[in-house]
Amino acid sequence: MPSLVKKYLMAITGLVLVGFAVGHLVGNLQMFCAPDKINRYAELLHSMPPAALWSIRGFLALCVLVHIRVGIMLAKENRAARPEQYEFKTSRNASPASKFGFLGNLYMPLSGVVLLAFIVFHLLHFTVRAAFTGIVAADYDKGGKFAATLGSGAEAREVFNVHAMVVDGFSHPAVSIFYIVGMILLFAHLAHGTSSMFQSVGLRNEKWRPRLDLLAKGLAVVVAAGFIAIPAAVLAGVITKDGVKCCKGCQPAASCTIEAPASK
Amino acid sequence: MSGKNLSLTLRVWRQTGTTGKFEEYKVTDISEDSSFLEMMDILNEQIIKNGGEPVAFDHDCREGICGMCSMTINGMPHGPLPGVTTCQLHMRNFKDGETITIEPWRARPFPVIKDLVVDRTAFDKIIQSGGFISIRTGSAIDANIIPIPKDVADRAMDAAECIGCGACVASCKNASAMLFVGAKVSQLNSLPQGKAEKDRRTLAMVKTMDDAGFGSCTNYGECQAACPKGITLDFIAQLNRDYAVAKVKDFFKSTGKKRAGGD
Numbered sequence: 001m002p003s004l005v006k007k008y009l010m011a012i013t014g015l016v017l018v019g020f021a022v023g024h025l026v027g028n029l030q031m032f033c034a035p036d037k038i039n040r041y042a043e044l045l046h047s048m049p050p051a052a053l054w055s056i057r058g059f060l061a062l063c064v065l066v067h068i069r070v071g072i073m074l075a076k077e078n079r080a081a082r083p084e085q086y087e088f089k090t091s092r093n094a095s096p097a098s099k100f101g102f103l104g105n106l107y108m109p110l111s112g113v114v115l116l117a118f119i120v121f122h123l124l125h126f127t128v129r130a131a132f133t134g135i136v137a138a139d140y141d142k143g144g145k146f147a148a149t150l151g152s153g154a155e156a157r158e159v160f161n162v163h164a165m166v167v168d169g170f171s172h173p174a175v176s177i178f179y180i181v182g183m184i185l186l187f188a189h190l191a192h193g194t195s196s197m198f199q200s201v202g203l204r205n206e207k208w209r210p211r212l213d214l215l216a217k218g219l220a221v222v223v224a225a226g227f228i229a230i231p232a233a234v235l236a237g238v239i240t241k242d243g244v245k246c247c248k249g250c251q252p253a254a255s256c257t258i259e260a261p262a263s264k
Numbered sequence: 265m266s267g268k269n270l271s272l273t274l275r276v277w278r279q280t281g282t283t284g285k286f287e288e289y290k291v292t293d294i295s296e297d298s299s300f301l302e303m304m305d306i307l308n309e310q311i312i313k314n315g316g317e318p319v320a321f322d323h324d325c326r327e328g329i330c331g332m333c334s335m336t337i338n339g340m341p342h343g344p345l346p347g348v349t350t351c352q353l354h355m356r357n358f359k360d361g362e363t364i365t366i367e368p369w370r371a372r373p374f375p376v377i378k379d380l381v382v383d384r385t386a387f388d389k390i391i392q393s394g395g396f397i398s399i400r401t402g403s404a405i406d407a408n409i410i411p412i413p414k415d416v417a418d419r420a421m422d423a424a425e426c427i428g429c430g431a432c433v434a435s436c437k438n439a440s441a442m443l444f445v446g447a448k449v450s451q452l453n454s455l456p457q458g459k460a461e462k463d464r465r466t467l468a469m470v471k472t473m474d475d476a477g478f479g480s481c482t483n484y485g486e487c488q489a490a491c492p493k494g495i496t497l498d499f500i501a502q503l504n505r506d507y508a509v510a511k512v513k514d515f516f517k518s519t520g521k522k523r524a525g526g527d
Contacts, residue, residue, distance in 0.1 A: 003480045004470055004507045074480050078438035081372050081479030087286070088365040090339035092346075092435075093485045105437035105482060196483040202505030205498045 003077070006070045011197035013067040018194055018219075020060055021186070025226045032233070034243045035163035039148045042162040068116065075109045111189040118182030125169060134172065140165045167234055167241050176231035187224035191217045270294040270355055273363040274307060276319055279376050286365075296356040300343060301326060301333060303355055320379040328352040328492065331427030334434070335380055336367040341431035341490045349429065349492045369430050371439035373476040386476040387428050387444060393472040394465035395448045397457050410456050423451035425493040435490035438479030443487040445473050446499035453506055463510035470507055 027045075030038040045053075089104070103110060124130040129137040140146045140161045146168075148161035170176045195216035198204040204212060233239040271292040278287045291310065294303050301323050308318035324332035333350040337343035343353040358364065368376050373386035425447075432443035449466055452458030458465070481500060488497050 002470055002507075002511075003474050003478075004504060005511070007480060007504070008508065078440075078479035078482070081439035081477060082370055083372055084370050086336060086339055086367055086370055088336075088339035088367065091484075091486060092340060093489045105479075108482065192483075199483045199497065199501055200481075200504060202501045202503075202508060204501050206496050209497065 001070075001073075003074075006074055007200040009066055009070045010074070011200040013063040013070075014193050014197050016060070016063045017067065018190065018197075021190075021223055022219075025223055028230060029226060031163065031166060031230050031239055032244055035148065035161070035241070036150060038163050038166075039159055039161060040150060043150065043159045046160070064119070068112070071109065071112060075105070078105050108189065108192060111185045114185045115182065115189055118178070118185070121178065122182075125175070126165070129165075133169070133175070135165060135169055163243075164241050166230070167239060170231040170234035173235060176235050179231045180228050183224045183227045186227070187220045190220035190223060194219055268296070268360065270296065270358060270360045270362075272303075272358065272361070275363060275365045276307075276379070277367045278319070278379050279368070280378055284376065284379075294355055296354070298355050299326070299351055300335070300337070300353040300355065301351045320377075320381045322381050323351060326351040329427060331429035334369050334382060334384075334429060334431075336369060336434055338365050339367075341369065341434040342429075342492050346489070347492060347494055349427075352492075369434035371430075371433045371478070373439070373441070373478055374430060374433065382430075384428070384430050386478070387430060387441070389476065390441070390445060390469050390472045391428075391448065394461070394468040395452065397452060398461060399457065412456060416454055420451050420454040423447045423454070423495070423499055426451075426491075426495050427493060429492065431490045431492060432487035432495070433478065435486045436479065436481075437484060437486060438482055440481045440487070441473050441476070441478040442481040442500045442503065443491060443495055443497075445469055446501075446503040447495045449506060450499040450502045453502070462506065463513055466503070466506045466510045467514060470503075 027038075027041060030041055085104075125133045125135065129135045138144050142158045142160070144161075146161050146164045147158045148163065150157055150159050170179070193216070195204075195209075195212040198208075198212050230239070233244075238245055269292075271290070272294060274289045274291060275286045276289060277284055279285075289307055289311070291303065291307050294306065298306070301321075304319065304321055311318050322332045322334050324330040326333075328349045328351060331349075333342070335342070335350045337350065337353070342348060342350050343357070345353050345357050366380065368374075368380045369382045369384075371382075374382040374384055377383050423446075426444060428444060430444070433439050433441050436443075449469055452465060453462045483497070483500075485497055488495065
């Protein structure tokens with residue numbers, strides 16, 4: 001495969017994945033609303049026809065696989081292109097990646113590998129709900145002890161309680177810290193990648209390069225900070241199973257007094 | 265004339281055959297006004313006087329236009345001063361008592377011939393595969409017979425500034441030749457005389473570049489910072505654009521024949 005085609009593939013799959021990350025973030029930030037809000041959203045997503053749901057999942061998985069496979073090919077070729085390293089290593093450019101000159105050309109591959117580990121853990125944690133992560137899916141599902149009730153009267157129905165599952169999931173400091181570290185690496189990856197993809201397909205010039213670099217950094221900060229806010233807020237006790245503490249409209253005013261949580 | 269002279273410690277890469285090592289030399293009384301290559305000449309005279317083998321290094325015009333000189337000085341191709349070749353780098357840019365590490369260009373497609381001299385045939389092969397215009401030669405035509413807008417001519421001239429020294433490859437973390445190929449492709453693809461062979465040229469030059477074993481572009485921009493001629497990443501973007509268009513056209517091109525076994 002020609003080297004430029006590999007770069008096109010990295011750029012296009014990267015764009016899809018950045019788009020997914022932004023959409024996923026917007027959905028997740030509903031954790032800062034009343035529990036019903038995100039549970040209703042989850043109900044909507046799960047009510048998609050299975051064919052549509054699995055097409056989207058399959059397409060995203062394909063993008064991830066192509067991004068990884070081609071990334072490995074590029075990293076290998078790039079290592080092979082300089083068999084003997086310079087003794088005196090230095091960088092004279094100010095690109096975000098060059099700030100980590102000591103990593104040489106491993107900046108994107110290394111942040112990518114950690115992100116892959118993060119994605120695998122995240123899927124096992126909240127999508128597959130593997131036993132070792134401490135999440136018992138049945139507890140949150142219809143009929144489970146933590147199931148949520150949406151609507152009232154004839155409309156009332158039990159649904160999967162995503163809100164409670166996330167709060168429980170992030171109540172383990174080690175898990176939350178791993179999420180936060182993963183998201184810092186997402187920042188590092190996107191700060192370079194989101195601008196670089198424009199250059200790879202030829203849609204950049206010296207006038208737009210600083211602007212796109214700034215936009216990429218801005219987007220990376222927003223995405224990473226947004227995702228970090230959720231585990232951080234759960235650890236800090238701001239998001240509880242009842243919703244956000246002291247958020248007017250989220251909870252009855254009575255529960256909105258800051259007190260030490262009652263011991264269980 | 266200028267004031268003080270410099271005493272320096274030089275760590276120079278010495279290589280014959282496939283392996284090399286650093287050798288340390290001391291030079292004294294180097295004028296601040298001498299060029300880096302003149303300082304190397306003084307070092308070599310000193311080595312010869314002591315009965316040693318002089319350091320082999322590439323140089324030709326010593327005016328910054330031929331693209332022959334090629335030293336990585338303290339990790340920076342052509343040294344710390346932006347926009348100059350090694351021959352135009354003066355010793356006033358260094359401090360008295362400084363240790364300077366001098367290495368060859370390091371890239372698989374640029375094997376070391378001796379000491380600091382590398383074989384840049386890979387660049388010649390890229391040019392031979394498409395860096396030209398196939399046109400009947402003869403007496404020169406009138407200069408204004410083909411109208412070329414000023415901004416297009418200026419842009420082509422900016423690309424044509426590339427002297428093919430290889431500093432872009434040497435500075436790139438991936439030893440990629442994209443800045444060189446981008447400049448050469450853009451120069452010819454921008455002008456009416458070069459447009460006729462645009463797609464064939466772009467595909468062929470990228471293929472030769474890949475076959476030579478250069479790395480890929482990671483868009484860090486080290487090449488642009490190292491280029492003594494100020495070639496910008498714009499030309500890499502243009503190469504990426506032109507290649508995408510050429511590839512799509514090539515994919516759907518007519519073979520001019522009916523499909524074998526068809527109706």
